[in-house]
Amino acid sequence: MSTQTHAKGVAAQRLASARALMSREGIDAWLVPSADPHLSEYLPGYWQGRQWLCGFNGSVGTLVITHDFAGLWVDSRYWEQAEKELAGSGVELVKLLPGQQGPLEWLADQAVADSVVAVDGTVLAVASSRALASKLYERGARLRTDMDLLNELWRDRPALPANPVYEHLPPQASESRRDKIERLRKSMLERDADWHFIATLDDIAWLFNLRGSDVSYNPVFICFALIGPNSVTLFVAGDKVSKFVRESLERDGVSLLEYTQIGAALREVPGDARLLLDPAKVTCGLLDYLDAQVSLVEALNPTTQFKAQKNAEDTRHIRRVMEQDGAALCEFFAWLDGALGREPVSELDIDEQLSLARKRRPGYICPSFATIAGFNGNGAMPHYRASEAAFAQIEGDGLLLIDSGGQYLGGTTDITRMVPVGRLSAEQKQDCSRVLKGVIALSRAHFPKGILSPLLDAIARAPIWADEVNYGHGTGHGVGYFLNVHEGPQVIAYQAPATPQTAMLPGMITSIEPGTYRPGRWGVRIENLVINQPAGQSEFGEFLRFETLTLCPIDTRCLDLSMLSAEEKGWLNAYHAHVNERLSPLLQGAGLAWLRARTAAV
Structure with missing residues (x-):
C-alpha cells in the first residue's frame, strides 16, 4: 500500500470516529476551522485539528462534518492541492467563490429544527460565532461552543510549544x-x-x-x-x-x-x-x-x-534588510543559472539553496513562510509546496515560479520571481509580460490618503483583464516588521470588504503580486513589497504613492517586450538601475555578474 493510499485510509477512519462521537454527544454537524485561540494564520501543532482529521496540508481551510457529508472549503489558491490531498478521504472539496455560500452560510442553510452544530468556541471568532448562532436560531437550531471534540479523538495530540521568548x-x-x-x-x-x-x-x-x-x-x-x-x-x-x-x-x-x-x-x-x-x-x-x-x-x-504604520526609523532598517535580501537572491539566482542544464536541480534544491544564501546575510532569523518553488504545472498552484514525497525536477523547457521570504531583525521580506528554463513559448512570455504590466500599473499609482485598500485592486488587474485573463487570489497583503508576513488591516483584493479599517495610510507595507495560473501547465506571479509614502497635497487633499522596497531584478528573458509600452519599459529600466546601484556594493563574483546582466536596460 502506498503512503498516499494509507493516508486516505487514515482520514476515512478518523471521519468515522468523529461521526461516532458526534452521535454520542447529540451533534448533527461539526465545524472545524483552521484556527487557534489567537486566530493565527500558521498554527502550532496542537491546533492543527483540521489537517489531522482530513489530511489537507494547506494553511487555510474550513472543514464541516455531518453524518452524511464532509466538506472542506478552500479558496482558489488551494483548489488543485486540495483536490489531490482529499481524493479518497471521504471529504469533498468545496470551492470558495465570491458571492457564494461559505461554510457558515452552508451550515445555517442545512440546519433543521432542533439540530445542533458544534464548534470549539476557543477557536471561533466572536463575530463569526454571533453570525452563525443568529442564523441557526432562525432555523430553530443551536450552536454549541462548549466542547473540543478533538480532545477525545486525537490521542497523540501535540503539546503546546515551549520555545523561549x-x-x-x-x-x-x-x-x-x-x-x-x-x-x-x-x-x-x-x-x-x-x-x-x-x-x-x-x-x-x-x-x-x-x-x-x-x-x-x-x-x-x-x-x-x-x-x-x-x-x-x-x-x-x-x-x-x-x-x-x-x-x-x-x-x-x-x-x-x-x-x-x-x-x-x-x-x-x-x-x-x-x-x-x-x-x-x-x-x-x-x-x-x-x-x-x-x-x-x-x-x-x-x-x-x-x-501597520512603520515609522521613519523602521523604514530605514527595512531598506537595509531589502538590500541584504536582494543580495542573497542575486547569489542564489547566479547559482541557479550556473546549475541548470549542468547538474540535477529539483524544487527541493531551490528551497535549500535559498535558505543557505539568506543565512549568510546579517540579521537573518528564518524564512517568513514556506518557500514556493513550482516548475511548470506545479507553479499553477499558488500555495504549492514541494515535499520529499512529491516534487519536480527542473529540466527541459518551462517556467519556474519562486515565491520566498525571510525574517530579519530589521524587517520581513516576501518576493516572487519567474525564471526561464530552456525555451519559453510565446504564450508563457505573454503571461509574464501581462502580469508585469499589472505590477507596474499599481506600483506607479498615486491615490488619496485614506482610500480603502480593496478599491486599488482593479488598477493591477486592468492590464490583465484587458486580455480577458484573471486570477483568484488577492493582489496584495500587509506585511509586518519582523513579524507576520501577512498582516492587516490593509489588503488589496476586490473580494475583501472595503471597511474603514482598510484605509491606506503612510508607512504601511503591502505586497503587489498579480498572477496568472493555467492548471497543469504553468503559473506566473511577480511580487514586490511597497510602502506608502506622501505624494503631495492639493486642493483635493493629501495623496500617497508607493515606494518599491524589494530589490531584485525581474528576469527580462521571461518577457515579450513588444507588449510593454515606452512608459512601462521606462519604469522597468529605472527599477533595474536602482536595484543595480543598491545591490552592487554587497556583491562580488558570480552574484555581481548576474546582477549586472539581469539589470541591463531594455
Whole structure:
C-alpha cells in the first residue's frame, strides 16, 4: 500500500470516529476551522485539528462534518492541492467563490429544527460565532461552543510549544515598550475604555517588543495580554521567559501570569468595566469567561493600526534588510543559472539553496513562510509546496515560479520571481509580460490618503483583464516588521470588504503580486513589497504613492517586450538601475555578474 493510499485510509477512519462521537454527544454537524485561540494564520501543532482529521496540508481551510457529508472549503489558491490531498478521504472539496455560500452560510442553510452544530468556541471568532448562532436560531437550531471534540479523538495530540521568548531590542526596535503602552492607553481613553484584551500574537509581540518561535515562520509566541486601569499583564508560560526578560518587563510595569490563567483573569474584570476588544480577533470561548455586565467596546485593536504604520526609523532598517535580501537572491539566482542544464536541480534544491544564501546575510532569523518553488504545472498552484514525497525536477523547457521570504531583525521580506528554463513559448512570455504590466500599473499609482485598500485592486488587474485573463487570489497583503508576513488591516483584493479599517495610510507595507495560473501547465506571479509614502497635497487633499522596497531584478528573458509600452519599459529600466546601484556594493563574483546582466536596460 502506498503512503498516499494509507493516508486516505487514515482520514476515512478518523471521519468515522468523529461521526461516532458526534452521535454520542447529540451533534448533527461539526465545524472545524483552521484556527487557534489567537486566530493565527500558521498554527502550532496542537491546533492543527483540521489537517489531522482530513489530511489537507494547506494553511487555510474550513472543514464541516455531518453524518452524511464532509466538506472542506478552500479558496482558489488551494483548489488543485486540495483536490489531490482529499481524493479518497471521504471529504469533498468545496470551492470558495465570491458571492457564494461559505461554510457558515452552508451550515445555517442545512440546519433543521432542533439540530445542533458544534464548534470549539476557543477557536471561533466572536463575530463569526454571533453570525452563525443568529442564523441557526432562525432555523430553530443551536450552536454549541462548549466542547473540543478533538480532545477525545486525537490521542497523540501535540503539546503546546515551549520555545523561549526573547526581546526585540534597539536599534531595530525603534520605539520603547513604555512608549507603546502609553500610546495604547491614550487610544483606550479616546474610545472610552478602561480595559483592553488582546489575543492576537503579532499585536502582543509588537506592543511588548518581544519575539519567539512558537509559530512556524512568524516570530511570535503563545500568549494573551490584558490591560487594566492600573495594570498591564502578559499571560505566557513562565518557563519560556528568562530571568533577564522577566526583570526587563517588570521594570516597564508589566506583570507576568501563566498562559492558562487568562480565563480566571477575565472572570475578575469588574462588571462595570468597559472592555475594548476586536470581535474579529477574539474567540467566543474566551469571552464566555467575562461577567455578563461588562460593557464591550468593539473596535480594531489600536496596536494593529500602530504597527501597520512603520515609522521613519523602521523604514530605514527595512531598506537595509531589502538590500541584504536582494543580495542573497542575486547569489542564489547566479547559482541557479550556473546549475541548470549542468547538474540535477529539483524544487527541493531551490528551497535549500535559498535558505543557505539568506543565512549568510546579517540579521537573518528564518524564512517568513514556506518557500514556493513550482516548475511548470506545479507553479499553477499558488500555495504549492514541494515535499520529499512529491516534487519536480527542473529540466527541459518551462517556467519556474519562486515565491520566498525571510525574517530579519530589521524587517520581513516576501518576493516572487519567474525564471526561464530552456525555451519559453510565446504564450508563457505573454503571461509574464501581462502580469508585469499589472505590477507596474499599481506600483506607479498615486491615490488619496485614506482610500480603502480593496478599491486599488482593479488598477493591477486592468492590464490583465484587458486580455480577458484573471486570477483568484488577492493582489496584495500587509506585511509586518519582523513579524507576520501577512498582516492587516490593509489588503488589496476586490473580494475583501472595503471597511474603514482598510484605509491606506503612510508607512504601511503591502505586497503587489498579480498572477496568472493555467492548471497543469504553468503559473506566473511577480511580487514586490511597497510602502506608502506622501505624494503631495492639493486642493483635493493629501495623496500617497508607493515606494518599491524589494530589490531584485525581474528576469527580462521571461518577457515579450513588444507588449510593454515606452512608459512601462521606462519604469522597468529605472527599477533595474536602482536595484543595480543598491545591490552592487554587497556583491562580488558570480552574484555581481548576474546582477549586472539581469539589470541591463531594455
